[in-house]
Amino acid sequence: LKVSKQQSARNRRALIEAAGRLIRERGIDGVGVAEICAEAGLTHGALYAQFPSKEALAAEALTDNLHRKHEEMTAPRAGAEPTLGDYLTYYLSRQHRDNLAEGCAMAASASEIGRQGEALSARFTDGFAQLVEVMERSLDDRLTGADRRQRALAVATAMIGGVALARATAKASPALSDEILVALRRVLGQLSGNSREAAHQSEGR
Amino acid sequence: LKVSKQQSARNRRALIEAAGRLIRERGIDGVGVAEICAEAGLTHGALYAQFPSKEALAAEALTDNLHRKHEEMTAPRAGAEPTLGDYLTYYLSRQHRDNLAEGCAMAASASEIGRQGEALSARFTDGFAQLVEVMERSLDDRLTGADRRQRALAVATAMIGGVALARATAKASPALSDEILVALRRVLGQLSGNSREAAHQSEGR
């Protein structure tokens, strides 16, 4: 049965969102197309009217998540540009760790993305490069050149690794998992080059 | 056909090693038991004479890898205890990034281990806690208490995240992938608390 263009667009959105949520929670290989389509309120055949394959849908879901997260992170906080401390508080939080479905896709898929097709790894790489740039802008203006860039790379990498490892250890040792988040907020905060902000993070809120 | 105890023990070893290699390369869901057994020179039924399930074999392979890596890392370098710089040079190398099969299982499975059974995540967590302790011992003696512990947690997390992200970005941007390794060696080296060593890392070898 044919459906209105509006409804068809809504269905496409529902597929992207269901795929994103389920893939972040269980991994690409951990969800089937039937389940994704059912979650979107459709039958499995409908996917192929919108996307050429499961992988194409996964790629679309990844891009969608990375765009959304980029906007969320860079949105002004109380009218001002977010600081590195704001980013760390947001990203390295228990809420983020415990919410696979709505969290950052990079933390959810870091170690498996290299095994997927080029479409997925190219989109992942773009998203990571963008995160590094956001981190670089948040560092103190007195830092320059290679040092500034390297700190931004280290912060971006450690944030993603931190959430991934906090999740990996959460079941077997909740205390260690929490410790990872606290330690990274503090140690990475000290890399901002801004001594006032570093002191703020050191208080360990 | 029955086989000598010696041969049976060798077959068990071959299964653990084949499983470890293939799972690190392609993920647990990316390899079948038939392929693991074929790689070990056996038929698929043989697995169940040695292990109750595929997951039990995967858990054994994970423990085996983490023990081996722990021994490799802590072995004295030229008669002396390895420094943090030695660990970073070893772990954050292009060789490690490019050798999934023989590399550290934590970097290969960080983001997917939380979705597996408890046997696997408990062993992963033990291995990570051990890595944190090794890192802690390599920091300068002047660092103490919570600061020392937090730096060790940050270093261990960023090392694993660094290799995972260097791999994730390697296909789409080899330059960015290399940059991650260099940046982490340098920035993490500066966390050792040993200014001589930090300067050494800063030269960016």
Add this chain to the structure above:
DNA sequence: TGTACATCAGTGAACGCGCGTTCACTGATGTAC
């Protein structure tokens, strides 16, 4: 504005395939005498 009809998003049965696991069987090993 009203009617006729081509379009095409979505349905659901069917495709071949590989998965993890089971099981009756084999036959060299290793033990009991």
Add this chain to the structure above:
DNA sequence: TGTACATCAGTGAACGCGCGTTCACTGATGTAC
């Protein structure tokens, strides 16, 4: 030391199952007149 036989690691066919994808069909939409 030599013989008889129970053991059990490994074989390979078979199990049910869910996977991603295809396809003939449906019928409301939206266009052409």
